[in-house]
Amino acid sequence: MKRRNIWRGLFVFALFALVLTGCSGHESLNVLDPSGSAGEKQLDLIKLSFLIMLGVFAVVITIYIYVLIRFRKRKGVDVMPKQTHGNTKLEIIWTVIPIILLGILAVPTVTTTFDLTKIAQDEEVVNVKVTGYQYWWEFEYPELGIKTAQELHIPVGKKINFEIHGKDVLHSFWIPALGGKVDVIPGRVTNVILDANKPGDYQGKCAELCGAGHALMDFKVKAHSAEDFDKWVTQMQAPPAELTTDSEKRGEEVFQQNCLGCHAGINQSVPGPDLSKFGTRDTIAGMLKNNPENLKKWLHDPQAIKAGANMPKIDYLEEKDLDALVDYLESRK
CATH class of the missing domain: 2.60.40.420 (Cupredoxins -  blue copper proteins)
Incomplete structure (x- = not known):
């Protein structure tokens, strides 16, 4: 009966895992397959943190299994294991080890965070002012004289400097395939620098609960080749088409x-x-x-x-x- 329950539990777990594989959604929402330099650097941090957690889990579960087997209750044996409570040496060890692990994770995290805000002096940058509203996004290109909504157009291979504003409530600006989330706070300007390394359509979202329409506060990101981006700019700068009918x-x-x-x-x-x-x-x-x-x-x-x-x-x-x-x-x- 016990063996049957174990197999039943494994089957349920496998079925649950299979269902979860469908939760990744659209390819452009996959942070594990980045299409920009910021996303690639952040993926390296994800991998590092995962390896650290995996190592900690391996050590803990090994000790746990050892203790279960070594000190299991056996017939005819009623011996209390040696107690280590108050052992200064052990307490120092399991205090220092987490500090070291946090340091290993903190140093590259901090350096990467600052690195993602740097732009070389001779690097060409496209500036975009982003404003979050309930429940839509406005994108303005100050140097180009273009303002649009819900669809962000960017050139491939160029840094995009986003100047992010909030108009009403808290939002969070997030393009999973290109980089991490950025808080959108009314009265405060935040900046993030992203880029795309290949043409394509990517999904943008608000990652902060901002009201009834939060789940539908999406936007599209269209990464163009330099030539196609110039064509889009020309089209947007031209006067609207004449009315014909x-x-x-x-x-x-x-x-x-x-x-x-x-x-x-x-x-x-x-x-x-x-x-x-x-x-x-x-x-x-x-x-x-x-x-x-x-x-x-x-x-x-x-x-x-x-x-x-x-x-x-x-x-x-x-x-x-x-x-x-x-x-x-x-x-x-």
């Missing part, structure tokens, strides 16, 4: 009447993201695929999609005006 022109009127107060554009201090290049984005609110059908759902009831979102419902428009507004926003490229 009556529906788009009507949509502009609807936008000005209903949306302009919160989405005035790059040079205005407004509570909503800049939508002047909305049609270039792959997603709506950082989570829905950008297409007319999803955009209509979002405009009609944002809170039904992202709980706690500050954007009000636009459920009072006539169907033709809502369609016109959608056409106008999708034309902003």
Whole structure:
């Protein structure tokens, strides 16, 4: 019976481990497969800490098993093992060893932390101002005159200096494939330097519980080759495309009447993201695929999609005006 219970327990453990293998999610969320120099250095620290913990576990479990076997209760033997309580030499040993292990981990951790904030004087850097809101992210490129939301574009092989601001509550800026988490605190500016060593799409997240919509406060990171990044910059700096259809022109009127107060554009201090290049984005609110059908759902009831979102419902428009507004926003490229 005991043997059967052991095998049953092993089966349950193996099944549980198999289920957990599906928790890694998208490849871009895997901190164990970094795509940037900061992530690679932090992975080295993860490996070092894991080896230290594995060594401690091996020693402790070896002593534990030895004691279980050596001092097990045996028939006819009732001898109390030698007591070591108050042994100064032993207490010094198991106090000094953890200090040494913490020192081995602390020195590279501190040096790496400072190293990740350094930029060579002759190194070309892209500066990005990041602002965290409930529940979306704004990305501004001061030198390039570009402001966008929910989609961060960076060139491969260049350091990106993120200047991070908080607008309302605590957030945490995190791109798992590129580097570790950074606190976003209202009234305080924090900086982090990251880069990507290969083109691709990466997932960004808020890693601080910030309200009802926290789980959906995602953003996309698009790492481009230098040539493709320059093309994106040119596209973003160019004036929006001219309106070509009556529906788009009507949509502009609807936008000005209903949306302009919160989405005035790059040079205005407004509570909503800049939508002047909305049609270039792959997603709506950082989570829905950008297409007319999803955009209509979002405009009609944002809170039904992202709980706690500050954007009000636009459920009072006539169907033709809502369609016109959608056409106008999708034309902003």
